[in-house]
Amino acid sequence: MSVDTETQRFxxxxxxxxxxxxxxxxxxTLASAKLYERAVRVLPKGVASNFQANxxxxxxxxxxxxxxxxxxxxxxxxxxHGGFGVNVVGHAHPKIVEAIERAARSGVHFAxxxxxTVALAEELCRRFRLDRVRIVNSGTEATMxxxxxxxxxxxxxxxLKIEGSYHGHHDAVLFSVLPEADLLGLRGTTSGEAADSAxxxxxxxxxxxxxxxxxxxxxxxxxxxxxxxLDHILSERGGQIxxxxxxxxxxxxxxxxxxxGYLEAVRDLCSKHGVALIFDEVKSGATVxxxxxxxxxxxxxxxxxFAKAIGGGTTIGAFGGRxxxxxxxxxxxxxQGTFNGNPLSAKAGLVALTEVLTPDAYEHLAKLGTxxxxxxxxxxxxxxxxxxxxxxxxxxxxxxxxxxxRNYRDFLxxxxxxxxxxxxxxxxxxxxxxxxxxxxxxxxxxxxxEDIGIYVEAFADFCAELAS
Ligand SMILES: Cc1ncc(COP(=O)(O)O)c(C=O)c1O
Numbered sequence: 001m002s003v004d005t006e007t008q009r010f011x012x013x014x015x016x017x018x019x020x021x022x023x024x025x026x027x028x029t030l031a032s033a034k035l036y037e038r039a040v041r042v043l044p045k046g047v048a049s050n051f052q053a054n055x056x057x058x059x060x061x062x063x064x065x066x067x068x069x070x071x072x073x074x075x076x077x078x079x080x081h082g083g084f085g086v087n088v089v090g091h092a093h094p095k096i097v098e099a100i101e102r103a104a105r106s107g108v109h110f111a112x113x114x115x116x117t118v119a120l121a122e123e124l125c126r127r128f129r130l131d132r133v134r135i136v137n138s139g140t141e142a143t144m145x146x147x148x149x150x151x152x153x154x155x156x157x158x159x160l161k162i163e164g165s166y167h168g169h170h171d172a173v174l175f176s177v178l179p180e181a182d183l184l185g186l187r188g189t190t191s192g193e194a195a196d197s198a199x200x201x202x203x204x205x206x207x208x209x210x211x212x213x214x215x216x217x218x219x220x221x222x223x224x225x226x227x228x229x230l231d232h233i234l235s236e237r238g239g240q241i242x243x244x245x246x247x248x249x250x251x252x253x254x255x256x257x258x259x260x261g262y263l264e265a266v267r268d269l270c271s272k273h274g275v276a277l278i279f280d281e282v283k284s285g286a287t288v289x290x291x292x293x294x295x296x297x298x299x300x301x302x303x304x305x306f307a308k309a310i311g312g313g314t315t316i317g318a319f320g321g322r323x324x325x326x327x328x329x330x331x332x333x334x335x336q337g338t339f340n341g342n343p344l345s346a347k348a349g350l351v352a353l354t355e356v357l358t359p360d361a362y363e364h365l366a367k368l369g370t371x372x373x374x375x376x377x378x379x380x381x382x383x384x385x386x387x388x389x390x391x392x393x394x395x396x397x398x399x400x401x402x403x404x405x406r407n408y409r410d411f412l413x414x415x416x417x418x419x420x421x422x423x424x425x426x427x428x429x430x431x432x433x434x435x436x437x438x439x440x441x442x443x444x445x446x447x448x449x450e451d452i453g454i455y456v457e458a459f460a461d462f463c464a465e466l467a468s
Contacts, residue, residue: 007415010386013466014421021424025059028428031073032060047461054435063093067114067447069432077432082442084434085251085283088309088365088394089356090446096312096338099351100344108344117341120350124318127291127353128281128304133320134329135341139282139307140168142317143245145335146303147172150276152241152333158217160233160244160275162224163202163428164408166252167245167280167305171211176221178253178438179205179408216227224250224407225258227265238273238344243303248293251283252438253411254399255390263299270302282317286310286353287394287442290362309394312352314345335421365394368452372396375456382460383467385386386415390440397440398422398459411438422462429458 026033039046045053060072067090069079082088089096103116117135124133136142147159159172167173189396202221206213220237223228225247232246234241248263250256272279275465276282285292286309288396293298303321310316329335339345373391376398380387387400396419398419405411419437426433433441 001223010466011415011417014417017421017425017465021428024428025424029059029071029073032071035060035072066090067444067451077430078454079432080441081432081434082444082453084308085287085442086308087313087396087442088444089312089352090444093356093446095351095355096348099347101348109342111338114290114343114346116343116346116350120346123353124320128285128294129300130304130320131323132326133318136317136333136337137315137339138317139305140170142282142305142319143167143173143280143305144170145277146305146319147243147245148279149325149328149333150278150329151305153274154242154274156240156241156242158220159242160220160222162246163221163390164253164411165247165250172219174208174211175216175219176202176205177207224256225262226271227262230266230269234269234275238275241275243276243278244270245278245280247280248297249284249288251440253408254397254405254438255392255395255440256405256407257407258297260343261359263297265395267299276303279304281305282307286357290357290359291329310349310353311345312348314348315434316345316349349423356445364445365443368447369393369396371449371452372455376459379460379463383463385463385466394443395440425462426458431458432453
């Protein structure tokens with residue numbers, strides 16, 4: 001069978017499955033439908049963040065415990081959504097509950113630094129090999145502040161960003177996040193070459209309305225896994241460039257791993273041109289290894305950003321790095337915030353990082369992650385599904401393209417229909433997952449081999465159905 005015929009067959013079958021499974025999902029989530037009717041009167045799209053929205057309505061959750069969550073209809077699921085990768089400690093972990101209770105009893109907010117905040121900063125510096133760190137409230141704040149500090153430290157204004165990367169929702173980084181394929185006119189291009197004849201920089205495509213057009217002049221877009229393109233732009237314009245901000249492992253396109261030698265080359269090029277290298281480890285930090293991608297790949301950025309898993313489920317962010325760069329926050333680069341380092345998040349984060357996410361916990365996460373990815377790979381191979389699985393500690397995913405992804409252009413070749421069928425299929429079989437194919441699964445320390453078995457079985461049944 002030709003590739004085109006095979007793709008058509010899988011796509012047609014996926015559409016049938018998606019229609020059937022979506023109907024089944026909607027038929028059994030009446031309480032979510034009802035809550036949506038109420039929510040949408042006061043919350044645009046019925047949710048607190050655009051990323052929580054779904055068509056025709058989101059599945060609203062009621063509570064969680066351990067590795068499980070329950071929706072408002074009372075249906076129980078194994079949680080692989082993990083609150084977009086926050087819940088590596090799982091839900092209501094006894095140590096986190098106790099930490100939060102203790103904080104609640106002794107004051108959740110002072111806007112004065114406490115000893116727990118100092119201890120959390122020490123742990124972040126130890127784990128991620130940072131000299132100095134500041135604690136903020138979200139990944140967005142962390143990347144916003146890191147970019148400001150990099151600009152202050154270098155006296156330059158332009159930043160480089162990788163095509164297809166997400167760094168939160170402040171103006172500087174809302175370009176070329178998931179640019180539409182037809183906007184690029186590049187669907188089908190796999191070689192990663194430049195989008196136009198201008199060289200190695202891709203077009204800076206606005207991601208959001210409401211961002212001043214002029215911001216595009218300050219954010220240049222380069223491809224991932226292409227050190228030659230970076231070399232080219234830095235040779236041409238290095239003197240204007242303050243920072244390269246990048247996810248060392250791209251995790252908003254499924255998972256895109258850096259190819260061997262790429263991060264080292266990026267490190268060298270940034271050093272050569274006096275450009276601050278910022279790793280956005282909001283997703284990878286404390287999930288892909290205790291010390292995130294910095295530990296896993298042994299490449300040290302000038303600044304790194306964290307959030308999500310470092311707070312044990314509470315609201316948090318952090319950024320840090322070399323002392324001489326971070327010290328710009330004391331020399332005129334604005335870095336502040338009422339809730340920064342608040343006792344609630346500091347206590348929960350400290351307990352999560354020092355008492356729950358221990359070396360044993362990372363062994364457990366790695367073991368389960370491998371079981372899950374291998375189980376999915378077996379099913380993919382058995383049924384000849386055009387997909388591959390990625391295994392990365394607490395994180396992993398199935399992407400519907402046979403070969404691993406190297407960059408955003410490869411992501412555009414994933415078959416969205418296969419994902420769209422898999423999501424309701426898994427949900428209807430007790431697996432709670434994020435509704436977008438750019439996300440990935442998150443495993444918690446409270447997941448068990450039984451939880452993994454249930455996912456693998458549901459996924460294998462999906463592959464069988466797709467191939468039938
Ligand atoms: C890599 C990365 N950076 C930054 C952010 C923004 O973090 P937050 O949603 O906490 O503002 C995200 C959110 O998903 C992310 O994945």
